Amino acid sequence: MKRSLSALARVCAVGVALTVGVAGPAVADPNNVNPIPGLNGWRGLPQLPGPTRAVFQMTGMDSPNRTQNVNVFGTDLGIMWDDGGGRMITAFGDSAGLGFPNLLAGSMWAWSSNVLFRSTTKDPSNGIYFDSVVPNPVPSPKIPGIEISLIPTAGISVGGVQYMSMMSVLGWGDHGKWTTNFSTLAASGDGGQTWAPLPTTRRANVDGWENFQQNAFVKDGGYIYRYGTPAGRANPGFISRTSEAAIANMDGYEYWDGKEWKPDIKVAAPIVDGVAELSVMWNDYLGQFVMLTTDPANSVVLRTAPAPEGPWSAPRVLIDAPTLPTAYAPMIFPYQTGRDLYFLLTVHTQYNVVLMRTPL
Numbered sequence: 001m002k003r004s005l006s007a008l009a010r011v012c013a014v015g016v017a018l019t020v021g022v023a024g025p026a027v028a029d030p031n032n033v034n035p036i037p038g039l040n041g042w043r044g045l046p047q048l049p050g051p052t053r054a055v056f057q058m059t060g061m062d063s064p065n066r067t068q069n070v071n072v073f074g075t076d077l078g079i080m081w082d083d084g085g086g087r088m089i090t091a092f093g094d095s096a097g098l099g100f101p102n103l104l105a106g107s108m109w110a111w112s113s114n115v116l117f118r119s120t121t122k123d124p125s126n127g128i129y130f131d132s133v134v135p136n137p138v139p140s141p142k143i144p145g146i147e148i149s150l151i152p153t154a155g156i157s158v159g160g161v162q163y164m165s166m167m168s169v170l171g172w173g174d175h176g177k178w179t180t181n182f183s184t185l186a187a188s189g190d191g192g193q194t195w196a197p198l199p200t201t202r203r204a205n206v207d208g209w210e211n212f213q214q215n216a217f218v219k220d221g222g223y224i225y226r227y228g229t230p231a232g233r234a235n236p237g238f239i240s241r242t243s244e245a246a247i248a249n250m251d252g253y254e255y256w257d258g259k260e261w262k263p264d265i266k267v268a269a270p271i272v273d274g275v276a277e278l279s280v281m282w283n284d285y286l287g288q289f290v291m292l293t294t295d296p297a298n299s300v301v302l303r304t305a306p307a308p309e310g311p312w313s314a315p316r317v318l319i320d321a322p323t324l325p326t327a328y329a330p331m332i333f334p335y336q337t338g339r340d341l342y343f344l345l346t347v348h349t350q351y352n353v354v355l356m357r358t359p360l
Contacts, residue, residue, distance in 0.1 A: 029172035031107035033351035035074025042350040056127035060352035071097035074351035078344030084157035091152040112136040156217040165215040176233035208265035216278040233276035277329040292330040
């Protein structure tokens with residue numbers, strides 16, 4: 001990956017970090033972070049007591065990817081999907097860099113609401129290495145009271161077109177809660193290099209659409225299955241579906257009412273409860289669909305199901321909250337890896353993303 005920031009810029013980052021201080025992380029607001037290793041009280045990979053292991057630092061100054069050299073000192077999420085041509089796109093959320101500080105939101109960092117990296121890694125056992133970057137592909141004004149961020153929540157490739165589901169954040173709240181203006185799709189026809197918002201896909205946080213402000217995508221049997229939750233964490237999860245060709249026709253989706261598929265969003269019934277950011281994928285090893293999320297206690301948990309709509313199993317704890325209390329947004333690696341499941345996980349304490357491995 002091209003290294004574009006100078007050593008002087010990296011020294012300046014230390015100054016910013018000292019200005020921000022080393023206070024504990026905010027529960028939801030990403031602006032109150034310090035991604036500088038050591039100065040934030042964090043160094044190296046998390047050491048966990050159970051079978052789940054941290055494998056590789058994906059982003060930040062401690063990462064072999066050296067993402068600070070493209071002005072990504074800290075970031076979150078890490079939503080991965082295949083672009084339809086064998087390359088992986090990873091979408092990250094709010095990212096801290098150098099530049100004009102986001103003073104309106106109370107941060108000394110310059111913030112972009114999203115950034116994409118590409119990779120050809122298929123075997124993640126020794127890490128995932130990026131080879132190109134798309135900075136800030138779908139900009140946000142980041143103005144309090146209007147929109148303070150436009151964050152990816154899911155990504156998928158359909159017919160050679162890349163789609164990201166995004167949430168427009170109006171304001172951050174406490175305890176894993178935030179308020180959205182709307183959810184929407186953005187699309188790219190050139191492999192993720194340039195993106196255009198799709199205004200006809202905007203759906204405000206009302207009239208049943210409040211349950212689909214954050215999303216996850218799965219393809220199966222010619223359908224796109226779109227999982228949804230309200231904005232924030234510790235919420236119920238819902239599911240809808242449409243044909244692959246109709247992904248951008250928001251009025252053409254069907255919704256699972258607990259027994260069958262119906263065209264009315266208001267009949268959608270929860271398929272899981274107490275979930276946060278979702279990631280779902282078919283797993284060949286288990287012969288089941290796998291869902292990763294965090295539970296209301298903030299433990300990372302796994303569920304399985306024979307069909308996209310369920311029934312979903314009871315949650316199995318992969319990382320107990322007290323062992324990594326600021327972790328969130330477990331996102332599944334999109335290629336099959338046998339008995340091991342790889343996923344990305346954000347650690348708010350260091351405000352960066354780590355690759356994890358757990359046995360199935």
